[in-house]
Amino acid sequence: MKKYILIISTLFICQTAFAQSAQDEAFKAYSENGKLKFDSKRGHVLWTKKHPDKEDKDRQCSTCHTKDLTQKGKHAKTGKVIEPMAPSVNKDRYTKLKKINKWFKRNCKWTLGRECTNQEKGDILKYLTQQ
Amino acid sequence: MPNKIINKVVIWDLPTRVFHWLLLASYLLAWITYADNRFLYFHVFVGYIFFGLLIFRLAWGFIGTHYAQFRSFAQDWSSVTEYLKGLINGKAMRYIGHNPIGGYAIFAMLLLGFIISISGLLTLAGEEGHGPLQGMVNYSVGIASHSIHEILAWVMLLLTIVHVLGVIVESIWHKENLVWAMLSGQKEAAAGTSSIQGHHLLALSISMVVIIVTPIYFNGYLKETADKLYQPYKGPVLPDNASWRENCSECHIAFHPSLLPARSWQKIFNTQHQHFEDDLDLDDETITELLKFHLDNAAEKELTEAARKILYYTPENVTPIRITKTIYWEKKHKDIDEAYWKHDKIKIKGNCDACHLDAKEGTYEDSDMRLPELE
Numbered sequence: 001m002k003k004y005i006l007i008i009s010t011l012f013i014c015q016t017a018f019a020q021s022a023q024d025e026a027f028k029a030y031s032e033n034g035k036l037k038f039d040s041k042r043g044h045v046l047w048t049k050k051h052p053d054k055e056d057k058d059r060q061c062s063t064c065h066t067k068d069l070t071q072k073g074k075h076a077k078t079g080k081v082i083e084p085m086a087p088s089v090n091k092d093r094y095t096k097l098k099k100i101n102k103w104f105k106r107n108c109k110w111t112l113g114r115e116c117t118n119q120e121k122g123d124i125l126k127y128l129t130q131q
Numbered sequence: 132m133p134n135k136i137i138n139k140v141v142i143w144d145l146p147t148r149v150f151h152w153l154l155l156a157s158y159l160l161a162w163i164t165y166a167d168n169r170f171l172y173f174h175v176f177v178g179y180i181f182f183g184l185l186i187f188r189l190a191w192g193f194i195g196t197h198y199a200q201f202r203s204f205a206q207d208w209s210s211v212t213e214y215l216k217g218l219i220n221g222k223a224m225r226y227i228g229h230n231p232i233g234g235y236a237i238f239a240m241l242l243l244g245f246i247i248s249i250s251g252l253l254t255l256a257g258e259e260g261h262g263p264l265q266g267m268v269n270y271s272v273g274i275a276s277h278s279i280h281e282i283l284a285w286v287m288l289l290l291t292i293v294h295v296l297g298v299i300v301e302s303i304w305h306k307e308n309l310v311w312a313m314l315s316g317q318k319e320a321a322a323g324t325s326s327i328q329g330h331h332l333l334a335l336s337i338s339m340v341v342i343i344v345t346p347i348y349f350n351g352y353l354k355e356t357a358d359k360l361y362q363p364y365k366g367p368v369l370p371d372n373a374s375w376r377e378n379c380s381e382c383h384i385a386f387h388p389s390l391l392p393a394r395s396w397q398k399i400f401n402t403q404h405q406h407f408e409d410d411l412d413l414d415d416e417t418i419t420e421l422l423k424f425h426l427d428n429a430a431e432k433e434l435t436e437a438a439r440k441i442l443y444y445t446p447e448n449v450t451p452i453r454i455t456k457t458i459y460w461e462k463k464h465k466d467i468d469e470a471y472w473k474h475d476k477i478k479i480k481g482n483c484d485a486c487h488l489d490a491k492e493g494t495y496e497d498s499d500m501r502l503p504e505l506e
Contacts, residue, residue, distance in 0.1 A: 077382075078383045078479055078481060079475075079478040105410070105412050106409055106410055106412060109410045110410075
């Protein structure tokens with residue numbers, strides 16, 4: 001039994017460490033050699049900022065992910081359930097740099113109609129990781 | 132046959148009567164359930180009952196009681212012509228058992244019943260890959276059997292109508308209720324005609340077999356739970372790929388490659404930067420792996436019935452990029468009420484798993500389909 005507790009807690013620590021390193025790497029990359037500083041308040045504003053699409057319907061991050069990040073979201077088109085964004089309830093979030101970059105790219109293009117700037121990405125990530 | 136009617140005797144033994152009405156019931160249920168794929172498992176069940184009853188009747192035709200025996204209603208040609216003449220003159224003879232024409236009609240129906248049963252089993256094996264003959268016949272045999280099954284079912288319906296008309300005409304003609312005779316077994320007969328043996332125990336056994344096998348066959352439905360609905364037919368295990376499962380199920384369910392032709396997948400992956408409204412932006416390594424998996428298992432491989440049909444109905448110069456825009460898909464879903472498409476669980480037509488219990492496996496078995504409850 002003790003052995004399992006040890007293994008499980010080690011796994012948790014590892015995961016947190018991984019998450020930390022993935023996030024650190026992301027922030028480092030977005031900071032453009034330390035030039036940019038990130039702020040979760042700005043990230044929060046961006047999260048709910050409205051962007052009209054071609055049909056003049058508003059798109060925002062929270063369209064799919066909801067405003068309460070501890071809740072499950074829903075894909076705007078397909079209705080597919082999206083796991084919560086807040087790492088406090090979803091430990092898997094922001095543990096892989098590749099995924100962080102992939103989703104920023106794909107979802108910024110859908111929501112804003114363009115890729116996000118490093119400043120925007122850093123701010124949003126700051127906001128998200130604090131939830 | 133003497134004309135003086137004296138007493139009531141039992142003509143139809145109980146097993147024959149039970150056979151008759153159970154055959155009718157299974158036959159009608161088969162008609163009711165044939166058109167809707169969702170009822171395939173039920174249709175096949177009543178088919179088994181139908182077939183089993185016919186096998187019993189075949190044996191009973193040799194070892195049964197007098198009027199149930201084939202030799203008693205396979206009459207010679209002169210009786211047939213005489214009966215026909217009588218029919219035309221309006222003075223048809225009364226027979227206690229089957230009349231000569233009726234007797235041959237019964238032979239025709241029994242024969243048709245057997246061919247319908249066997250062609251049904253061949254269809255089930257060839258087209259669906261199920262049933263006792265699965266693996267023994269290929270798809271084209273299945274298709275051919277399906278045509279035979281359908282055509283003969285119609286012929287049998289025609290014969291059934293003739294049979295019922297005959298019963299009505301004779302009942303009026305001879306002022307006796309032949310339907311009641313098949314229920315009670317009794318008919319009025321001349322003196323000296325004796326009742327046949329009832330064979331009640333055999334009839335009870337036949338009924339018991341039907342009563343016992345029914346819950347066994349449908350056992351899975353009795354044990355299903357709301358989150359694990361019963362899938363009566365398990366499709367083949369299709370080729371799988373971890374990258375496909377992971378990448379393609381992020382925004383929608385992972386549609387199995389077998390659901391579109393290879394050229395469609397080629398187009399979809401070539402246009403990954405405009406994947407409907409998203410830019411997938413998958414790296415080269417992922418794209419290469421996914422494309423290979425999709426091309427290797429595209430509809431052309433005919434891994435499932437759905438794959439074959441989607442391919443068959445798609446014109447060669449058309450490259451669909453939505454499964455729900457293929458001709459076969461539209462054909463199969465055209466009767467679904469608009470209200471279902473607006474259902475919370477469905478929302479878009481691509482949410483196959485809202486109704487198809489095996490959508491994630493990609494097999495799309497006929498019976499593994501449930502429409503959600505409408506509010």
